[in-house]
Amino acid sequence: MPDVQGLFEQYTAVLIATILGFALVAGALIGNLILSPRQRTRPKGLSYECGMLPIGRGRFQIHFRYYLFAILFLIFDIEAVFLFPWALSFLDIGAMAFYEMLVFIIILGFGLLYAWRKGALQWR
Amino acid sequence: MSPFLAEWWDLRDLGNLVGAILEWISERGAPDWVTYVLSGIVGIVAVLLWAILSQLAFIWIERRVLGRMQVRLGPNRVGPWGILQPLADALKVLAKEMVTPRNADRVLYWLAPILVVVPAILVLAVFPFSPGMVVADLNVGVLYIVAVTSTATIAVFMAGWSSSNKYSLLGAMRSVAMLISYEVVQVLALLAVPVFTGSMRLGDVVAWQDNYNAWLVFLQPLGLLAFIIASAVEVNRSPSDIAEAESEIVAGYHTEYGGIRWGMFQLAEYVAGFAVAATIVTLWLGGWTLWGLEEWVPGWLIFLAKLYGTFFLFIWMRGTLPRIRIDQLMGFAWKFLLPLMLLNVLLAGLEKVVWTETGASAGLVLPAFAVLNFALTAALIVGWGAIAGGLSPRMRAKRPLLVREVGGIYYQPLP
Numbered sequence A: 001m002p003d004v005q006g007l008f009e010q011y012t013a014v015l016i017a018t019i020l021g022f023a024l025v026a027g028a029l030i031g032n033l034i035l036s037p038r039q040r041t042r043p044k045g046l047s048y049e050c051g052m053l054p055i056g057r058g059r060f061q062i063h064f065r066y067y068l069f070a071i072l073f074l075i076f077d078i079e080a081v082f083l084f085p086w087a088l089s090f091l092d093i094g095a096m097a098f099y100e101m102l103v104f105i106i107i108l109g110f111g112l113l114y115a116w117r118k119g120a121l122q123w124r
Numbered sequence B: 001m002s003p004f005l006a007e008w009w010d011l012r013d014l015g016n017l018v019g020a021i022l023e024w025i026s027e028r029g030a031p032d033w034v035t036y037v038l039s040g041i042v043g044i045v046a047v048l049l050w051a052i053l054s055q056l057a058f059i060w061i062e063r064r065v066l067g068r069m070q071v072r073l074g075p076n077r078v079g080p081w082g083i084l085q086p087l088a089d090a091l092k093v094l095a096k097e098m099v100t101p102r103n104a105d106r107v108l109y110w111l112a113p114i115l116v117v118v119p120a121i122l123v124l125a126v127f128p129f130s131p132g133m134v135v136a137d138l139n140v141g142v143l144y145i146v147a148v149t150s151t152a153t154i155a156v157f158m159a160g161w162s163s164s165n166k167y168s169l170l171g172a173m174r175s176v177a178m179l180i181s182y183e184v185v186q187v188l189a190l191l192a193v194p195v196f197t198g199s200m201r202l203g204d205v206v207a208w209q210d211n212y213n214a215w216l217v218f219l220q221p222l223g224l225l226a227f228i229i230a231s232a233v234e235v236n237r238s239p240s241d242i243a244e245a246e247s248e249i250v251a252g253y254h255t256e257y258g259g260i261r262w263g264m265f266q267l268a269e270y271v272a273g274f275a276v277a278a279t280i281v282t283l284w285l286g287g288w289t290l291w292g293l294e295e296w297v298p299g300w301l302i303f304l305a306k307l308y309g310t311f312f313l314f315i316w317m318r319g320t321l322p323r324i325r326i327d328q329l330m331g332f333a334w335k336f337l338l339p340l341m342l343l344n345v346l347l348a349g350l351e352k353v354v355w356t357e358t359g360a361s362a363g364l365v366l367p368a369f370a371v372l373n374f375a376l377t378a379a380l381i382v383g384w385g386a387i388a389g390g391l392s393p394r395m396r397a398k399r400p401l402l403v404r405e406v407g408g409i410y411y412q413p414l415p
Helices: A004-033 A065-094 A095-117 B014-027 B032-069 B086-095 B106-126 B141-150 B152-162 B164-195 B204-212 B220-233 B259-283 B299-320 B326-359 B362-391 B393-398
Strands: none
Touching: A004 B032, A004 B106, A004 B259, A004 B299, A065 A095, A065 B164, A065 B326, A095 B326, B014 B032, B032 B086, B032 B106, B032 B152, B032 B220, B032 B259, B032 B299, B086 B259, B106 B141, B106 B152, B106 B259, B141 B152, B141 B164, B141 B259, B152 B164, B152 B259, B164 B204, B164 B220, B164 B259, B164 B326, B204 B259, B220 B259, B220 B299, B220 B326, B220 B362, B326 B362
């Protein structure tokens, strides 16, 4: 039975920290708005390109390699999410849980090896 | 551990002082939730004040230490030994105009610096500064750290995308690629700790290390090493500050930011640095314990001393190591650290299984594990380095030859 009252008490402090964090940032931003000068000129709104006039659009197509790493990240981060409950409870289940996780990690290891052989880990 | 005197003047736990004040308030007839919320507010304001003051101090320390390491003076004009330089910088940043680029996506552009600071502050709420002195005592502390720090990735990409600047977008893409790669390593390095302690509550982890008189750095040297490397990348510090490699992409994802919005990114970087140092101290270096000294010295002083020591390590790394190229950095995460971290998790699980199945005493098992793990760490680093290096002959062929190997003139390095 989850202890709802205890859960609420634990996370109240997190909620207060969120509110105070936003308050701190808002205070700093408002302080800057009050203290800083404001003079809008047209060249000031240009994007920075080492002093030259910017060429083309600021947003461009992005290389494919980032996509590959994002896919790999998804696989391994989800694996880590699976491992967290295992890490806490595998002693209660017994040594069997350890061997099952061994198989799981070995399969993933082969997946990593496959990606490596295919050249997905090569930054190019 | 000596019993704690619950007197307000007992500085070994600053919570006593706060508790006395709250008791005084509740005696005057305030309902329970008021005192509860007040204790939370007091705790978080204290943590925030500590973080900001430490940051101001460490900006100065870092610049002076870096100056010392690079044989120059560092800031020395504002105040005695330049000690007021961070204050002057903060005031200057506050008085700068906030320029928004004309093509920027205004909502995201404004949101990014806010969303990068708040998670950094949120992480600091879970660390136990001394027994019981913790703002939010979560039972999923380790998972909370991972979850909250990883949201900074989104803010980084928001900043880069919304700026409508080529350097910003490129820097953001590189940063995100780096952050997500090293996040996997970081999570897996953290994972081996709850395998040993059986709890993700940070107070329990420290109590476990105190109980068995074994800091986890002795049981998990490989995990700590990988975590230090990965978190140097995560908090964007040199030697891996590819995001702001000035010679290549100006200032990375915050090229277009100025004024306090730029200051927000700096604040987040420092606060995240403190959070990472606090994670290392809590999970691997025994938190508030120091072999019995905590009975005489307040635990939070020991914790802060260890934290500052760990943070100094990051400054030292920045002063010593050159910046690493992005392909090397990504390859290091996926080809070297990730397989080792998978092995490390399995090793921790195996040791825990052996420990409980044989029912051996902790005094016998833990030293054996410590010796075994240090030997394995050395063997794995050297061995896997050789194997992984051999697996890619293309990489080896591209390695620049040393002057001696080419056969040219070998210059004696300057003393």
